[in-house]
Amino acid sequence: xxxxxDTNTLVKALKLVEPGLTSQYSSTNPYxxxxxxxxxIQLATWTGQEHFVASVVSEVEEDGVGVQAVHYQQLLHxxxxxxxxxxxKSEENTLVITSETAYRQQVxxxxxxxxxxxxxxxxxxxxxRTFQRKEYVHRICEACQRPHSEEQQQTYRILEYxxxxxxxxxxxxxxxxxxxxxxxxxxxxNHQWQTGICVELIDDTFAxxxxxRYGGARASDPSNGTWKRRILVDASVFxxxxxxxxxxxxxxxxxxxxxxxxxxxxxVNDEAVTDAPVKExxxxxxxxxxxxxxxxxxxxxEVPDVRGDFxxxxxxxxVCETANLLMTIDAIATAAREHADLINIHIQGTKLMVEVPxxxxxxxxxxxxxxxxxxxxxVGIDAxxxxxxxxxxxxxxxxxxxxxxxxxxxxxxxxxxxxxxLFLETLEPTQQN
Numbered sequence: 001x002x003x004x005x006d007t008n009t010l011v012k013a014l015k016l017v018e019p020g021l022t023s024q025y026s027s028t029n030p031y032x033x034x035x036x037x038x039x040x041i042q043l044a045t046w047t048g049q050e051h052f053v054a055s056v057v058s059e060v061e062e063d064g065v066g067v068q069a070v071h072y073q074q075l076l077h078x079x080x081x082x083x084x085x086x087x088x089k090s091e092e093n094t095l096v097i098t099s100e101t102a103y104r105q106q107v108x109x110x111x112x113x114x115x116x117x118x119x120x121x122x123x124x125x126x127x128x129r130t131f132q133r134k135e136y137v138h139r140i141c142e143a144c145q146r147p148h149s150e151e152q153q154q155t156y157r158i159l160e161y162x163x164x165x166x167x168x169x170x171x172x173x174x175x176x177x178x179x180x181x182x183x184x185x186x187x188x189x190n191h192q193w194q195t196g197i198c199v200e201l202i203d204d205t206f207a208x209x210x211x212x213r214y215g216g217a218r219a220s221d222p223s224n225g226t227w228k229r230r231i232l233v234d235a236s237v238f239x240x241x242x243x244x245x246x247x248x249x250x251x252x253x254x255x256x257x258x259x260x261x262x263x264x265x266x267x268v269n270d271e272a273v274t275d276a277p278v279k280e281x282x283x284x285x286x287x288x289x290x291x292x293x294x295x296x297x298x299x300x301x302e303v304p305d306v307r308g309d310f311x312x313x314x315x316x317x318x319v320c321e322t323a324n325l326l327m328t329i330d331a332i333a334t335a336a337r338e339h340a341d342l343i344n345i346h347i348q349g350t351k352l353m354v355e356v357p358x359x360x361x362x363x364x365x366x367x368x369x370x371x372x373x374x375x376x377x378x379v380g381i382d383a384x385x386x387x388x389x390x391x392x393x394x395x396x397x398x399x400x401x402x403x404x405x406x407x408x409x410x411x412x413x414x415x416x417x418x419x420x421x422l423f424l425e426t427l428e429p430t431q432q433n
Contacts, residue, residue, distance in 0.1 A: 001036045001090035002064030005056070007082045007099075013043050013054040014076050015247055016292050019240035020045030020052030021072055031112055032072040034088075034095075036060045045072065050237060051295040052244065070095055070109050078107050127160050130266070152268050159262040159278060166206050166225030170245060170252040170289070176219035177242050179392055179420055180210035183217045184235035196299045197235050198306070199256070199285070201227030205419070209306060210235070214385060215409065217392070218310050220419035231258050231282045232299040241287060241294050248289055257286040258298075310421045312411060315404035316347055316374030319415060320367050322398045326390045328354055328365035329383060336383040343386075344429040345410075346378045347402070357430035370397060377402050379410060380427035389422045 017032060035042040041058045044051070068090045078097065079086065085100040093111040098104060133156065136149045177197075184197055198209040206223035209216065245254065261283045265276035282298040329343075335356050336343050346353040350372055354365040357380075379402065389412055390398070397415040402408070406428055414420035 001034070001066030001068050002061040002088070003036045003041055004059040004061075004085060004087050005041065006085050007079045009056050010086075011076065011080050012247070013041075013056045013291075014072070016054040016244045017043050017045040017052040018072070019243050020047060020050055020294070022047060022240075030071055030073065031069045032075065033067060033069045035067045036065050038065065050240075050297070053293045055291055055293075064089075066090060068093075068095060069112050071112065075109050078109050127158050130155055130157050131263075132156070153270070154265060155267040156263045157266050159264055161283075162260045162262065162280075163257050164201075164225070164227040164229060164260075165255060165257045166201055166223055166227045167253055167255050168206065168221060168223055170248050170254050171250060172221055173254050174242065174246060176208045176221065177238065179219040180208045180217045181235055181238065181242075182388075182392070183210035183212050183215065195235055196232040197238050198230055198232055199227075199258070200230045201225050202307075207419075211306065214382070215389070215422060215424040216306060216309055217389070217422045218306075218420070220421075222419075227256075227258065229258070229260065229282070230305075231285060233285055233296065234299055237296050241296060244292060244294065245287070248292065252289045255286075255288050257288070259283045259286065309409065309423050310411060312401065312403055312408065312423075314374070314401045314411075316372075316377045316402040317399060318347055318352060318372045319370045319397055319399045320352060321370065322390065322393050322396055324367050325352070325398065326387070326393075328367050329387050329390060332356060332365050333383040333387050341382050341384045342380055342427070342430055343383045344378060344380055346376070346429075347372065347374075348376050352400075374402070375404070377404060378429040380429045381410065381424065385424055389424060392422070393420065395420070 014032065021030060033044045035044065038060055039057065040055050041060065042053055042055050044053045046052065082099050082105070087098045087100065089096045090111070093113065095109040095111060096106065097109065098106045133154050135152045135154050137152055138147050138149055140146070141148050180197060184195060200207050200209070201223060204222060204224055205220050206225065206227065207218055207220040209218045260280050262278055262280050264278050265273050267273055281300060284295050284297055286293065286295050332343060332354050339356055339358055342357060344355050344357055350369045352367040352369055393414055395414040395416045399413040399415055401411040401413060407426060409423040409425050412422040412424070
């Protein structure tokens, strides 16, 4: 392997694939694989089923095509101080790096053999190929009338792969991610999908959705694409991908491609099955730009349709200045911490009143309303959670939508062109003590 490259370009490429060194679900992989190809080099890291690849233009010698794996941190710390064009050559499992400065500084980075690398991500199964699974089927024994577990060897055939794709700017993707990712839970006992970020495109509107047990956030953007099915991405994995995306140029365009596998059961314990339905699973999400690509696995949890949570029946709708509401809630939230973070919100004519439900606490705030439609209404709400949501709003005005039925969530809708909607659970207003 023999190529020529600027070290600043090499360092940027290394930073792009750094998230692939660690994984929540598998052991750490400390190596980066360098592949020299005609006119470019590729850097790749992977752990488990996450695969990060960065491509950069490089002058590769005619006979310099090749592959070499080296320790990531050692390579980064070696080339980072050079700040020059360098020649990189592989010699007996070692990278020899020579700077093109007047001093012709030469450094080496020890390579590693293939036996030291973790297994590469599993190759995509080819349509027509088969795979097997062991399943345990519970049956009632006819003799004893008690449940028994029976192991079955099930064989499936891959029918085809389907993809869905959408393209949007790096700036918009980062903004949308930041608006919803903070709400995704680190762990959920009953609903694993709450630890993920839902990706969907419905009616020419692309959206990212984050959910928790007390509310949700949906960031959307008008977009055309072939995206038809919802997918669910583990929030912690998405964080690592976005770390690389943030370092790209501000005008970068990002392509998101979801991959789905269609398969069918063809035999059970070597007995043919002819009438099994065609099934489908969301296989992976491929995110790419001109210089960067990553493939990550998807969560297999059932993704609920939560559109109704963000578009509820409205009995009262008010609009106020975001800054006024934020300052009022922020001021009262301190007093509310002594009372389980609970506050009461009252819509009274053209005013929004906020109070702590305790007569001994003279914490009452008032926010003038820009518009108010519907009858007066009162709800109880968690002050700290409402404050966290308000801090994510960028629009100058926010609409609050209430339902007259008790304990119905309040919807916070960003006014203007920003497609950002949140909802937060409410309680019956608490009487003052």
